Amino acid sequence: MVLTQELTDIHQCLKQYFGFDSFRGKQEEIVKTVMNGQDAFVIMPTGAGKSLCYQLPAIMMDGTALVISPLIALMKNQVDQMHSLGIEAGYLNSSMTKGDYEAVKMKAIDRILKMLYVAPETLVRDEFMDFIRSIQLTFVAVDEAHCISEWGHDFRPEYRRIRPILSQLNRDVPIIALTATATPKVQLDIQKNLQIEQSPIFKTSFNRHNLYYEIRPKVNPIPEIVKYIKQNDKKSGIVYCLSRRKVEEIAEILNMNGIKAVPYHAGLDSETRSNHQDMFLHEDVQVVVATIAFGMGIDKPDVRFVIHYDVPKSIESYYQETGRAGRDGLEGNCILFYQFNDIVKLEKFMKDKPLSEREASKHLLYEMAAFCESGVCRRKQLLHYFGESYDERQCNKMCDNCRYPKELFDATEETHAALKCVHELEGKFGFNYVIGVLRGSNNQQIKEMGHTDLSTFGIGKDIEERHWKSILIQLVVNDYLIKDINDYGFLHLSPKAEAFLQNPYKVNLVTFQDFSQLEKEHAIPVEEVKVYDPVLYERLIVLRKEIAKQHSLPPYVIFQETSLEEIATKYPLSIQEFENITGVGAGKAKKFAKPFIELIKKYVDEFEIERPEQYVVKTQGKNSADKLYIIQQIDRKVPLDEIAKYKEMTFQEVIEKVEQIIFSGMKLNLEYYIRQVVDEDKLEDIYDYFMSAKSDCLADASKELGSGYSPEEIQLVRAMFYSEKAL
Numbered sequence: 001m002v003l004t005q006e007l008t009d010i011h012q013c014l015k016q017y018f019g020f021d022s023f024r025g026k027q028e029e030i031v032k033t034v035m036n037g038q039d040a041f042v043i044m045p046t047g048a049g050k051s052l053c054y055q056l057p058a059i060m061m062d063g064t065a066l067v068i069s070p071l072i073a074l075m076k077n078q079v080d081q082m083h084s085l086g087i088e089a090g091y092l093n094s095s096m097t098k099g100d101y102e103a104v105k106m107k108a109i110d111r112i113l114k115m116l117y118v119a120p121e122t123l124v125r126d127e128f129m130d131f132i133r134s135i136q137l138t139f140v141a142v143d144e145a146h147c148i149s150e151w152g153h154d155f156r157p158e159y160r161r162i163r164p165i166l167s168q169l170n171r172d173v174p175i176i177a178l179t180a181t182a183t184p185k186v187q188l189d190i191q192k193n194l195q196i197e198q199s200p201i202f203k204t205s206f207n208r209h210n211l212y213y214e215i216r217p218k219v220n221p222i223p224e225i226v227k228y229i230k231q232n233d234k235k236s237g238i239v240y241c242l243s244r245r246k247v248e249e250i251a252e253i254l255n256m257n258g259i260k261a262v263p264y265h266a267g268l269d270s271e272t273r274s275n276h277q278d279m280f281l282h283e284d285v286q287v288v289v290a291t292i293a294f295g296m297g298i299d300k301p302d303v304r305f306v307i308h309y310d311v312p313k314s315i316e317s318y319y320q321e322t323g324r325a326g327r328d329g330l331e332g333n334c335i336l337f338y339q340f341n342d343i344v345k346l347e348k349f350m351k352d353k354p355l356s357e358r359e360a361s362k363h364l365l366y367e368m369a370a371f372c373e374s375g376v377c378r379r380k381q382l383l384h385y386f387g388e389s390y391d392e393r394q395c396n397k398m399c400d401n402c403r404y405p406k407e408l409f410d411a412t413e414e415t416h417a418a419l420k421c422v423h424e425l426e427g428k429f430g431f432n433y434v435i436g437v438l439r440g441s442n443n444q445q446i447k448e449m450g451h452t453d454l455s456t457f458g459i460g461k462d463i464e465e466r467h468w469k470s471i472l473i474q475l476v477v478n479d480y481l482i483k484d485i486n487d488y489g490f491l492h493l494s495p496k497a498e499a500f501l502q503n504p505y506k507v508n509l510v511t512f513q514d515f516s517q518l519e520k521e522h523a524i525p526v527e528e529v530k531v532y533d534p535v536l537y538e539r540l541i542v543l544r545k546e547i548a549k550q551h552s553l554p555p556y557v558i559f560q561e562t563s564l565e566e567i568a569t570k571y572p573l574s575i576q577e578f579e580n581i582t583g584v585g586a587g588k589a590k591k592f593a594k595p596f597i598e599l600i601k602k603y604v605d606e607f608e609i610e611r612p613e614q615y616v617v618k619t620q621g622k623n624s625a626d627k628l629y630i631i632q633q634i635d636r637k638v639p640l641d642e643i644a645k646y647k648e649m650t651f652q653e654v655i656e657k658v659e660q661i662i663f664s665g666m667k668l669n670l671e672y673y674i675r676q677v678v679d680e681d682k683l684e685d686i687y688d689y690f691m692s693a694k695s696d697c698l699a700d701a702s703k704e705l706g707s708g709y710s711p712e713e714i715q716l717v718r719a720m721f722y723s724e725k726a727l
């Protein structure tokens with residue numbers, strides 16, 4: 001290793017350690033500013049080379065730079081990366097042994113360590129401050145500085161104390177704050193908090209020209225996701241979900257469908273999490289399914305797709321998470337599955353939060369919904385959110401709305417009405433209020449404020465509220481209206497709007513698209529699913545009869561008709577594919593599928609059938625945790641009614657779950673319970689009935705057996721019968 005002191009030229013250092021011939025964007029200016037001992041505020045999107053802005057000066061300067069970082073995983077990742085470049089870096093955190101902790105400190109005292117990563121919580125400790133006073137501190141870098149704004153207010157108050165603590169050092173230490181995401185509001189908050197309002201700001205455009213943004217209606221997303229990933233075999237990707245349960249479920253479904261995937265969420269222990277992270281980084285798995293906890297600072301340049309199974313909680317989160325795709329500047333596809341219902345669900349989750357927080361979160365959520373439902377260039381909207389104006393003609397069809405343009409309408413009148421209304425309200429009200437006035441709402445506040453007298457009151461009563469919302473959003477995105485960056489989001493006029501009001505001209509806006517309608521259109525009609533091969537179906541029926549005879553069982557016990565229809569649609573050719581057929585499951589497939597597979601093989605050859613280019617998606621079914629619990633309890637011979645009580649389910653729900661478990665191929669021994677609750681004679685009668693019946697229909701059974709047999713009894717015995725005969 002070359003002694004760093006010998007490096008005098010930043011270009012030489014750039015080449016030697018990072019392997020680049022030249023700096024990108026504003027990196028060089030930033031590096032020079034930091035090396036001159038000045039504060040700096042760096043706003044750069046993910047993937048633009050943000051870390052290098054402090055890493056390079058740290059390498060070149062004599063002493064140790066303190067890097068404040070929010071997460072242990074992030075510190076570890078950065079330190080590993082530095083080590084791989086041959087640079088001495090370390091971190092101090094609570095997960096370390098005392099020996100390791102002291103060793104890192106010694107390296108700093110000996111001026112060997114170039115960078116020391118800590119969380120803000122470490123910074124506030126007296127012991128740590130004493131140590132910092134004893135080392136040659138070059139500068140302080142606050143990485144992911146938006147945490148000051150985002151987290152500092154509630155659960156990580158130390159984030160807001162960085163400046164006061166540093167001032168206790170009694171010497172001037174330059175601060176470089178870095179963030180990959182900052183709306184104008186967050187930006188101001190960071191500057192004020194770190195007292196760097198007077199320092200230069202280095203802002204890089206947030207445009208990620210290589211990312212393709214697409215919003216799809218969330219109708220039946222799992223098969224779409226499986227299909228997409230299979231089509232993008234060998235490409236790395238991330239699937240984001242909001243709940244841990246969903247993460248586990250989707251990871252499992254992907255694996256069931258032959259896609260190597262691991263879950264990642266805060267409920268996993270740290271060892272498992274870091275294992276899964278490494279597996280993804282080293283490409284032992286193709287996909288990581290994660291809650292938002294994953295990815296902060298994880299620098300995998302070749303993530304080719306980011307799929308949002310759930311709608312993110314804000315546009316900012318969406319930008320941040322999609323930003324993990326295509327960091328190398330190559331392909332990056334971002335697909336979000338959206339339905340308005342998810343917004344409603346998220347809103348419900350917030351109901352226990354304090355009012356102010358709830359209002360703020362709700363506001364962010366509705367911005368996200370508006371973004372999804374809008375027909376305006378996605379890139380334009382995103383950049384607008386970060387305070388950049390953007391000409392959508394530059395998008396180059398790299399978003400769904402530019403690739404498949406939505407219809408425009410002449411909105412001159414509406415624009416005029418909306419702008420005039422905002423003018424009359426003197427810029428002191430937000431979206432909903434403006435819409436209320438335009439639509440002539442009965443709202444008490446509007447009455448009390450005397451706004452029923454305005455010339456625009458009720459002028460747009462024929463236009464639906466959500467249409468108005470879409471119009472207003474477009475007026476904001478197109479720089480007619482300016483939305484305040486404070487919490488209230490008041491609307492006021494831009495110079496462009498003032499000019500328009502004086503001298504109106506034709507304005508075209510994108511027609512409101514009804515996403516709930518789109519969701520319906522995208523749903524697959526029921527008839528479509530039922531198209532099966534009638535010739536094969538007949539042959540399957542014949543074979544089923546033979547097999548049933550051999551086993552002395554009624555045919556429906558082998559495979560039900562609905563299963564046969566699906567078989568005659570999908571032509572399964574292996575046991576595994578059979579397991580994917582509804583109502584079959586592993587047990588039945590193993591026991592009965594073989595002769596069917598032979599038949600289908602012969603049939604496919606005979607008629608030269610090309611099997612549909614389909615992706616057989618195996619789903620795990622809902623509430624697998626409940627099912628697991630039921631299986632365990634039945635194994636321990638716990639009465640079903642007690643299981644129901646404990647799980648707060650109805651008895652009927654438990655029976656249905658039991659049936660689902662059995663139909664999916666798992667044998668359950670129910671005798672212990674049935675013998676307690678069903679009379680011996682009745683049990684035999686019901687059992688005999690199913691042995692000779694044509695179908696397993698409960699209503700038929702009830703009719704045939706008569707009123708002395710309760711539906712529960714029949715259903716329970718049927719489940720037992722299935723478990724004993726079909727598995």
Ligand SMILES: [Zn+2]
Nearest residue numbers: 377395399402
């Ligand atoms: Zn676009």
